[in-house]
Amino acid sequence: MIPFDYRRPDDIGTAVATVTGNPRAAFLGGGTNLVDHMKLGVAEPELLVDVTGLTSRDIERLPDGGLRVGAGVRNSDLAADPLVRERFPVLAQALLSGASGQLRNLATTGGNLLQRTRCVYFQDVTTPCNKREPGQGCSALEGYHRHHAVLGASRQCVAVHPSDLAVALAALDAVVRVQGPGGERTIPAETLHRLPGEHPERDTVLEHGELITAVDLPGLPFGPRSRYRKARDRASFAFALVSVAAALDVAGGLVRDVRIAFGGLAHKPWRARLAEDALRGRPAAPDEFRAAAEAELADAQPLRDNGFKVPMARNMLVSVLTELSAEDGAA
Amino acid sequence: MESEISLTVDGVRHDLVVDTRVSLLDALRERLGITSPKKGCDHGQCGTCTVLLDGRRATTCLALAVAHDGADITTSAGLESGGTPHPLHQAFLDHDGFQCGYCTPGQICSAAGMLDEAESGWPSAVTTDLARDPVLDAEEIRERMSGNLCRCGAYVNIVAAISEVAGRRSA
Ligand SMILES: Cc1cc2nc3c(=O)[nH]c(=O)nc-3n(C[C@H](O)[C@H](O)[C@H](O)COP(=O)(O)OP(=O)(O)OC[C@H]3O[C@@H](n4cnc5c(N)ncnc54)[C@H](O)[C@@H]3O)c2cc1C
Ligand code: SF4
Ligand code: FES
Ligand code: FES
Numbered sequence: 357m358i359p360f361d362y363r364r365p366d367d368i369g370t371a372v373a374t375v376t377g378n379p380r381a382a383f384l385g386g387g388t389n390l391v392d393h394m395k396l397g398v399a400e401p402e403l404l405v406d407v408t409g410l411t412s413r414d415i416e417r418l419p420d421g422g423l424r425v426g427a428g429v430r431n432s433d434l435a436a437d438p439l440v441r442e443r444f445p446v447l448a449q450a451l452l453s454g455a456s457g458q459l460r461n462l463a464t465t466g467g468n469l470l471q472r473t474r475c476v477y478f479q480d481v482t483t484p485c486n487k488r489e490p491g492q493g494c495s496a497l498e499g500y501h502r503h504h505a506v507l508g509a510s511r512q513c514v515a516v517h518p519s520d521l522a523v524a525l526a527a528l529d530a531v532v533r534v535q536g537p538g539g540e541r542t543i544p545a546e547t548l549h550r551l552p553g554e555h556p557e558r559d560t561v562l563e564h565g566e567l568i569t570a571v572d573l574p575g576l577p578f579g580p581r582s583r584y585r586k587a588r589d590r591a592s593f594a595f596a597l598v599s600v601a602a603a604l605d606v607a608g609g610l611v612r613d614v615r616i617a618f619g620g621l622a623h624k625p626w627r628a629r630l631a632e633d634a635l636r637g638r639p640a641a642p643d644e645f646r647a648a649a650e651a652e653l654a655d656a657q658p659l660r661d662n663g664f665k666v667p668m669a670r671n672m673l674v675s676v677l678t679e680l681s682a683e684d685g686a687a
Numbered sequence: 688m689e690s691e692i693s694l695t696v697d698g699v700r701h702d703l704v705v706d707t708r709v710s711l712l713d714a715l716r717e718r719l720g721i722t723s724p725k726k727g728c729d730h731g732q733c734g735t736c737t738v739l740l741d742g743r744r745a746t747t748c749l750a751l752a753v754a755h756d757g758a759d760i761t762t763s764a765g766l767e768s769g770g771t772p773h774p775l776h777q778a779f780l781d782h783d784g785f786q787c788g789y790c791t792p793g794q795i796c797s798a799a800g801m802l803d804e805a806e807s808g809w810p811s812a813v814t815t816d817l818a819r820d821p822v823l824d825a826e827e828i829r830e831r832m833s834g835n836l837c838r839c840g841a842y843v844n845i846v847a848a849i850s851e852v853a854g855r856r857s858a
Contacts, residue, residue: 361688362707362753384754391710391749392730404707406754432743436809441817452812456834457804458737458744458797592812592833 376565385467421575427466446582450524453586466568473559475515487556506656508622513556523619527601536566549624578605596620604680628652640681649673692756697765714752723762734835735793744800763792778848786839823853
């Protein structure tokens with residue numbers, strides 16, 4: 357690890373100005389991703405600006421039935437929050453399926469969203485990786501790629517975004533509040549992360565120095581009927597092969613509204629708009645769910661060893677929506 | 688670059704100067720000689736460096752010491768009181784909850800933090816009803832303890848040890 361300076365500014369403006377003014381500076385949350393990458397030699401900041409004491413650790417109610425989550429809220433506190441559990445179970449379940457209890461006590465909302473989109477080669481500086489060093493080539497294309505993308509990838513990079521939280525937020529139409537040198541802006545969670553295209557080194561649309569201050573969850577009347585499912589190589593404490601976040605509103609046996617996002621399939625959380633559109637107004641029935649999933653996944657381009665993800669994603673979506681349509685209160 | 692920090696570990700306050708690169712784990716082990724938390728993977732993956740950090744279980748290998756200036760830390764060694772082992776220590780002994788013992792201090796701290804989390808009503812990934820207080824059956828304990836690996840594979844006895852303490856606490 358290279359030597360670095362550590363600062364804990366008193367206010368957000370100073371934190372943003374400090375990082376904006378130094379291309380080798382980075383914000384520090386719980387450190388569970390950034391410090392890991394510093395140890396591996398993948399990240400080499402010369403200045404860390406600790407924002408854990410600056411960004412809010414509160415979860416506030418919004419007038420529309422939604423919630424505002426401070427960027428400093430720990431993953432464990434967010435998952436345990438009674439209002440989150442009641443109004444957005446998909447969010448609590450997504451968080452609880454990520455990392456471990458002792459990591460979730462450290463990890464912050466902002467840091468979780470901005471953990472690097474990555475793969476094993478990205479974390480191993482002895483192997484070529486376009487995301488780490490643009491132009492080197494991608495070791496995963498012909499190498500180990502069971503965990504990699506089947507949607508929206510490019511020849512430059514086939515990594516997937518690993519955050520479970522981000523998948524739930526994309527499904528819930530969450531809005532990310534960002535403070536930059538020029539003021540505040542808001543970004544739909546669904547568009548925070550990018551597809552790799554020709555610039556795999558950029559994970560998100562944020563500019564250097566922009567600080568996530570909070571995430572707004574808009575009120576969703578059918579939020580209580582939502583869930584997260586994650587398939588992985590072992591029962592717990594592993595990244596997703598495929599995950600699904602879904603919320604379903606059924607009236608008179610028909611799908612009145614639905615929200616779906618997939619994890620583990622792409623360089624960003626994959627909001628399944630095609631499937632949602634296919635389902636609105638249709639019977640809430642497994643064959644409809646299956647057709648919608650197939651419409652969403654029609655453009656999938658699996659690599660040599662990850663073709664299993666396509667039927668896995670389809671089957672998981674069908675089972676989650678089938679369970680949600682059978683939940684109490686379904687009319 | 689160096690920074691002055693203070694850490695209270697198992698009730699004793701220590702003032703020290705650390706390089707900003709030093710992890711909380713290395714500050715404890717290498718600087719203060721407090722070897723109860725162990726280093727396994729050094730990357731957050733094994734849980735053997737777990738302590739109670741300001742009352743909550745946390746891995747210390749990915750935490751920077753400088754970022755935890757003023758922290759109050761309890762290690763497994765600090766959980767005993769006046770020579771009497773903590774109920775979790777005793778239960779691990781009674782149930783053979785270890786073989787080599789390397790993962791044990793992390794398991795104990797993690798279990799202690801986990802029991803408090805469950806008592807506060809925190810759900811886990813296997814809790815089916817998020818509105819109800821969780822009941823710590825074996826499945827719940829395994830899920831909640833999944834951040835602690837044991838290369839000796841003492842899992843069955845670890846779950847039995849924690850179950851016994853959880854059962855006594857909820858009784
Ligand atoms: C062993 C292990 C297993 C894991 N398993 C999972 C899993 O199954 N699912 C999952 O989702 N995650 C998993 N994770 C990842 C974990 O969730 C992240 O490391 C964590 O959420 C990052 O949060 P942090 O606060 O520690 O971020 P940090 O490491 O402090 O920061 C991460 C990045 O975000 C930036 N940053 C931090 N806060 C802000 C802010 N407010 N504004 C702008 N930028 C900011 C930092 O500069 C850095 O680039 C795992 C991690 C480990 C080590
Ligand atoms: S998939 Fe992306 S992160 Fe992985 S080696 Fe290829 S370029 Fe690097
Ligand atoms: S040494 Fe910290 S988790 Fe392995
Ligand atoms: S007892 Fe040996 S690693 Fe767990």
